[in-house]
Amino acid sequence: VAPTLDGSSPAAVYNDANNTTTSVVTASFTPPSGAVIVAKAATADSATLAVSSITSSGPTMTSRVSNAAASHCALAIYTGIGTGAAITVTANFTGTGAQRALVVEVWTSAQLAATPATHQLASSATGAPSDTITTTGTGSVVSWLNPDWSAVDGTSRTYRSSATETGYHFISLFYTFYSAYQAAASAGSQTYGLTAPTGQTWNLAAIEIQASGSAPAIPPILTMPTRRA
């Protein structure tokens, strides 16, 4: 069974004051025991605000991938495992201030590899965001985010690979925030990002969420010699 985005997922959180560094926190939510919690945070400007950590009031959150290239936004993805208890998730920041965002997704029928596949890439020129991640499981999901430092209006936005949006926030002249996920039916290279709008100063980061109980893509072949009577 492929990972399923659970109804316990809390609402996205945004703070659009760029003169403060206060944390952002989700409303209390209850991820089922064993569910994979994916927390994705971003700031409008890596020069003025970094994502210092993402924590929860319950399970430990582990940093998986981050990116804070100059003249770009900053971003980070953390993961945790639900225990069945109510929790909140908090994104913490350091710097002088910038707009910031936090999206938390709860995935059931899901698991994380011991070292989950991740990838990140910051644009070297403006354009439409595109990156690839190499997944290792079958029936996985790739969860990703893309803050755009050029703050291009994303009203007419188009996602690659039929991704489903879990967050979008546009603050003219400051940043545009995108969060999404997409199916990765087979192990291998998965393209993610958007084809529109173009002109973005983007940075992308992604993580693979595997189907629970998923086997390696190529299982070992075991043979036993025939025993003579």
Added chain:
Amino acid sequence: MSGGPISTSPWVVEIWDYQHKMISITVPWNTGTRAQQGATLHRDSGCVYNWIILGDPNDSTNTKAFQCPTDGQADSTTPAQQLRNNGLTTIDDVVAVQVTASPVKPGG
């Protein structure tokens, strides 16, 4: 990437649930005086979230909660005066704290 406060009206926040149903708040404001001009609240029927929350959603004493339309209801408007009564005079007051959504009112 710019410095300074937000400069474009309206301020819009759209939040999706796991079914990709959306709840939103739209606050137009005067770009000269920065005075907010009320709020429009939208909720897709079936969205798991019912409230837009300004401030920490886990601290009912310091949040401002706006109830969005129920299933089948049209968008609702909150007059500027009502926002002012809640201490939200300018757009800077509105964006001074975080915004999120919740199925329930904080403390409710």
